Amino acid sequence: MNTQNLLDPELPGTDPLGRFYAVIPAGGVGTRLWPLSRAAAPKFLHDLTGSGSTLLRATYDRLEPLSGEKVLVVTGDAHRDAVCLQLPEIADSNLVLEPEPKDSGAAIGLAAAILYLRDPSTIMGSFAADQVISPVEKFQDAVREAVYTAATGKIVTIGIKPTHASTGFGYIKTGSPLHVKGAPSAQTVVKFVEKPSEAVAEEYLVSGDYNWNAGMFVAPVELMLHHLEINEPELYEGLMEIAKAWDTPERVAVKNRIWPTLPKIAIDYAVAEPAADAGDVAVIPASFSWDDVGDFAAIARLNNAKEVDAVTVMGEGARVFTENSSGIVVTDTKRVIALIGIQDVVVVDTPDALLVTTRAHSQLVKNAVDGLKAKGDTDVL
Amino acid sequence: MNTQNLLDPELPGTDPLGRFYAVIPAGGVGTRLWPLSRAAAPKFLHDLTGSGSTLLRATYDRLEPLSGEKVLVVTGDAHRDAVCLQLPEIADSNLVLEPEPKDSGAAIGLAAAILYLRDPSTIMGSFAADQVISPVEKFQDAVREAVYTAATGKIVTIGIKPTHASTGFGYIKTGSPLHVKGAPSAQTVVKFVEKPSEAVAEEYLVSGDYNWNAGMFVAPVELMLHHLEINEPELYEGLMEIAKAWDTPERVAVKNRIWPTLPKIAIDYAVAEPAADAGDVAVIPASFSWDDVGDFAAIARLNNAKEVDAVTVMGEGARVFTENSSGIVVTDTKRVIALIGIQDVVVVDTPDALLVTTRAHSQLVKNAVDGLKAKGDTDVL
Structure with a gap:
């Protein structure tokens, strides 16, 4: 696969933003918000901020100015009707319904595979459906920088500048500036680190070298699949088989046959961390306010x-x-x-x-x- | 009115117990038990002890061995159906339905007036429908003593021996023994006192001269009405007018016409306290456990x-x-x-x-x- 064209994202005649496709994984019951959030009415289907929009709808509205209607949603079979009610714009072919939860590796990997077979030059951006972000403009600026950086052949996370020594999030250790055209904030990623102790979180905060890992990333689908193929070949094969059937009449039959056989693994372990070790991950440290509405x-x-x-x-x-x-x-x-x-x-x-x-x-x-x-x-x- | 025949209750040919009529005032929302107890479902209609009986039914069952079917219930118009369901034994003529709350003076006074016109020798016993008492046998023993004492021409309260220095109840100061045949516990009442401060309650407890006022009393209806007539002539007149119509077809019409005009006053002020000042009140200190389920x-x-x-x-x-x-x-x-x-x-x-x-x-x-x-x-x- 092509992982070249580093540092200058603008191939002649292409604007990387035109290759952008938003992916919204809408999963997770939000157990810590029980009994408001629950299996039948998960967190992302609630208006938890009093804004008048569900978290899912707000996520879509945040991305639409960048992606237009190029939005793919991955959610549980059970939420089909509720999601369609929230997002009537989503075509059937852009609504991935999981017959059962298989963690983020399968969900995001399948999105990557489907988009790759439609257009291998696609740059996907994955943004969970249950986060609260403001101001929207700062978020969109960060995504734009991430798209430009991704176009240089990187998996790009958007990191959140910590405002306190949280022990509830994973962190991203940033490295040196990348000097990407159109992405002045882009930096290399040294490593991802798990949720720290309070003392360690305090060190992270003081050092200035760490960002919260908000689970947001932007990447060429080709590069995503490259790392998935290396690290989780069984998952990769299964997802490609579903993806090949996706835009055909066999979509549901193949998905329902293969999906239950897929290994369960988080995208962090299946792609992001090995890619970071390979030097393929960048970060856009962003300063919008971000909350995963954890309790x-x-x-x-x-x-x-x-x-x-x-x-x-x-x-x-x-x-x-x-x-x-x-x-x-x-x-x-x-x-x-x-x-x-x-x-x-x-x-x-x-x-x-x-x-x-x-x-x-x-x-x-x-x-x-x-x-x-x-x-x-x-x-x- | 006849307030003679002191000290020996047994007139030739009469057993005072045969003159006993139980009155159950079933009023009061039980505000401190909201939202369980409320206007539409007051405290006495609940099984608050897990016994399988509502407090009202338990009150009836406690009295029935003494009174037989001679039980009169006073309750709000709104509770008619619920009370009848609980106490199917009660005849229409023994169910006094208040068109609006008028405090205990009117409720208990009307019961006294109705029973007086039926049989002036009646000894009534008034027991609120929302109390919890055990063991039942000790309660019944105390009521028997109270009936014997009442038959000597006394309004007889049943006092509860305090188990702690409660500031939530009124107290009864006891005087000297009365030496009533069949009622060895009977004592004179020196005075009723209002809910005390903690320090005063402590003194009361230590002195041994005070009993909790549980609002239970047993009295010749004639003596009740005597004191009511002296202290609250307007109330007395109104109640007698209703009582005269009670066992006639005019019952409801007269009750609904007169009741709203009646003064609101507690039976304590209308009868018990002035009667105590007149030396007409006795007490049976009792040691059954008693709870008004206050919270x-x-x-x-x-x-x-x-x-x-x-x-x-x-x-x-x-x-x-x-x-x-x-x-x-x-x-x-x-x-x-x-x-x-x-x-x-x-x-x-x-x-x-x-x-x-x-x-x-x-x-x-x-x-x-x-x-x-x-x-x-x-x-x-």
């Missing part, structure tokens, strides 16, 4: 929510009475909710499930989901 | 409830998941409730209203009800 504290932070005394209240038509209380209420019922003399509480009220916890414990919500699963209460998961 | 902490105490870790769970078919939590969950929904890392919480879950508070604040629930009323959220009150 209810994040939701409270992101919302211009109604404040009732010291309680942040989210939910249309919420009827909340508080006295001497503080915390967060998220409701999608019209029930009256009264909080009396309770501090830092998190109440999430849905028609069939109720969560009561504290801000400090809101990261442990996953335990409830695991516990309920173990008890067989799967109807509310 | 959710009481419910937890009274229930042989399921314990999920350190959480007391009440509610048929409750689906509760807890992790590192303690407190009380009361639910009459089938929703899954997850508590994570929250201590001493009180969660009360009903289809249209949710309360989240702490054990320490559960007495303040009334404030929520007042606040919701002020906001116009009366549909859930």
Whole structure:
């Protein structure tokens, strides 16, 4: 495969942006946001910021000015109708429905394979459907730089400049500037590192050499598949077989036959880290604000929510009475909710499930989901 | 009126117990138990102890061995169907339906007037429908003593020997023994006192001269009406007018015409306290356990409830998941409730209203009800 043409992305007669195709993996239940987010109504189908758009729709709207209608969505079979309702623009051929979850390697790899067979010069950009970003313009500037850099033959991550010593994210260690035309921020990537301890996160923050790994990357599909073929040949073969059938009447039959046999692996291990070791990964450090809405504290932070005394209240038509209380209420019922003399509480009220916890414990919500699963209460998961 | 025949209750040919008629005032929303207890489903219509009986039914069953079917119930118009369902034994003529709440003076006074016109020798016993008492035998022994004492021409309260220095109840100061045949515990009442401060409650407890006022009393209807006529002549006249029409076809018409004009006053002020000043009140200090189920902490105490870790769970078919939590969950929904890392919480879950508070604040629930009323959220009150 062609991984040449480094450093000057502009081949005669081509604008790299014209080769850009957006991929939106819309997966993940968002367990830490249970019971609001759940299997049947995952995080990306919610308007968690009070903007009037679901996270999925907001992701699409952020990318459309760059990609036009060249957007491919990968999601679970079960979410087909909900996704189509959110994104009526998406053609059937650009909606990849997973019969079962196979992690990001299969999801993003299949997108790459489908796009490669349609046009091998495509530059894909993969952006999860459940993140909150602002301002949109800074994000789009970073994606543009990433596309220019990708066109020089790089897998390009967009890194987020850390604002605090988070232990909740992986980090990207940046190297030297790449001097790419149209991409002044582009730098080499030294390595990806896992979620650090607090002390290590503090060092990362002070050094200035580390960015949060937001899981966003832009890359020539050819280069993606090159690394996938080397590192995960079985996955590569399976995905190529599906991709060959994709724009034919055999699409569903072949997908449903092959998909269950695919190995489960994250795209980080299948492509990004080995590619970084091979010197094929670049980073655009970006300074837009970014949140993966990891827990209810994040939701409270992101919302211009109604404040009732010291309680942040989210939910249309919420009827909340508080006295001497503080915390967060998220409701999608019209029930009256009264909080009396309770501090830092998190109440999430849905028609069939109720969560009561504290801000400090809101990261442990996953335990409830695991516990309920173990008890067989799967109807509310 | 006849207030003679002191000290020996047994007139030739009469057993005072044969003159006993039980009156059950079933009123009061039980605001401190909102949202479980509310206008449409007040406290006495709930099984708050997990016994399988509502408090109202349990009250009836406690009295029936003493009174037989001679039981008269006073309740709100709105509760007619629910009360009849609970107490199918009650004849229409023994069900006093208040068109609007007029406090206990009117409710108990009307019962006295109706029973007086049927048989002036009747001894009534008034027992609120929302209390929890055990063992039943000790209660019945106390009522028997009260009936014998009442037959000597006394209004007889049943006092509860304090087990702690409660600031939540009124107290009865006891005087000297009365030496009534069949009622060895009977004592004179020196005075009724209002809810005391903590220090004063402590003194009361230590002195041994004070009993909790549980609002239970047994008295000749004639003596009740005597004091009512002296202290609240307007109320007395109105009640007698209704009572005269009671066992006639004019019952409802007269009741609905007169009732709204009646003054609102508690039976304590209308009868008990002035009668005590007149030396007409006695007390049977009793040692059964008694609880007016004043808040959710009481419910937890009274229930042989399921314990999920350190959480007391009440509610048929409750689906509760807890992790590192303690407190009380009361639910009459089938929703899954997850508590994570929250201590001493009180969660009360009903289809249209949710309360989240702490054990320490559960007495303040009334404030929520007042606040919701002020906001116009009366549909859930």
